[in-house]
Amino acid sequence: MMLVFGQTGQVARELARIRPDAVFLGRDRADLSDPAACAAAIRDHAPTAVINAAAWTAVDAAEAEEEAAMVVNGAAPAAMARACADLGVPFVHISTDYVFDGSGTAPFAPDYPTGPLGAYGRTKLAGEEAVRAAGGTHAILRTSWVFSAHGNNFVKTMLRLGTERDALTIVGDQIGGPTPAAGIAAACVTIAEQLIETPTLSGIRHYSGAPDVSWADFAREIFAQAGITCAVTDIPTSDYPTPAARPLNSRMDCANLSDFGLARPDWRAGLTDVLKDLGAIS
Template sequence: MMQKVLVTGANGQLAQELVAHAPECELLALDRKALDISDAAALAEQLDASAPDVIINAAAYTAVDRAESEPELAQQVNAEGAGNLARACASRGLALLHVSTDFVFDGRASKPYLPSAPTAPLGAYGASKLAGEKAVLEALPSAFILRTGWVYSRFGGNFVKTMLRLMTERDELSVVADQVGTPTWAAGLAQALWAAAARPQLQGIYHWSDAGVCSWYDFAVAIHEEGLACGLLQEPVRIYPIPASDYPTPAERPAYSVLDKTDTWLALDLPGEHWRVQLRHMLKQLKEQNID
């Protein structure tokens, strides 16, 4: 019998890539209007009606800065909603794959974070996602949790598409150079989740992003160079590195959020592609498909 998979957060960039890269299965992708995971009763009703075998939770409150003024809403979706899903899966014998974030760390490390590294979120968003991880594992110890960061895609709004837009509108840009991490192409993240779904023996916390390390400034420079090379950009733009202190935001960002993916790459039998190679793939798709 073909496996039935339910993907939450269907309007998000990750969920859209999950749909685009789905293996042979019976797939149901639901947005928040169709399935609000923070509503336990509605969730139970939907799961009983659709009867999935596996749930991939790509639903999340991801407005990092707005979470500082809306911490209750972030908790409602990222913590309570995740817990609702885990409890519902536990009572029905369903597998759950849950997506988390590098924002559970404070960014004070000097080497890539292992999944077992101590957590210390800096703001409301990271705190809500960490609470979600704990709620999931408490209710369903067999759940698979995949932390990631700096996610972008041809779908939705993200850093890459914002930079491309600004580079067509301006002659120069200033980009933060003292926050370091690793970009993650959502298509690669989706493939990792599908690989995990095919390995039900995997449980606990894992990390995923592309290979390599860069600052936001380095990332912007690469977007500029690759955008010019593939024809998405027509004119060069000056890009200046600035410290994060020159670009204050409501939420403090980790200065260092590189994740150690070594065990994940081995467990999923997926090689880590360098972030610049993945960026090139995404820009090629963006040009060919002209997706907004």
């Protein structure tokens, strides 16, 4: 039996599609602000593998509430990982490109030195370090720019704004790989299943969509596929200030996905699927 932390988030919703037989723990059954309860849930269910698809993802809010975010993104995964190590079951934990400083233009390799720019990245990095320190079979799956038909994300925001306005200004100097939540979910399941058989595959992996683009170009593709006429003008990040600094470079080297027989997904195909789910195209 596979145990999943998360129920309403983008990846958790996609996991429920492909693994309806898994047990999903929402906040009512396992609140990540209570790490001990999360560990107890793992011991009580005695699963064959655990996927943590829950997190504090409010990047800007983390700047003002870092202590609370640290419990959810740092202490809770630590408790989960230790419980999994004690039971001898693999733990798959989703992380983020925000653990890097966003410098340069080269894709970040999994072993590249980390250097988060803000509170969210610091809390996610703390979670990664704790998962590794637990000493059990694990995979840390760093991803970026997640989108789906669920929750709040860039695709849904662009569909709304694109129908409301004739023109938009969108950041054009942040570059990364938009990633379909469906692909992340499928990758998590594949990795968890293979770790059961081959624990030596433990480690950090990167999973992001291809090709790398700017937010502005991502928006243009959304409008093109959805048949929305809305002009997009590129602006620099400096023209769109936010409480938390965003990395300019979110490119990630995903080569070691091949260890699991996986490859970067084409986000444009994933976008088509999401637009169909949303009824934006037929």
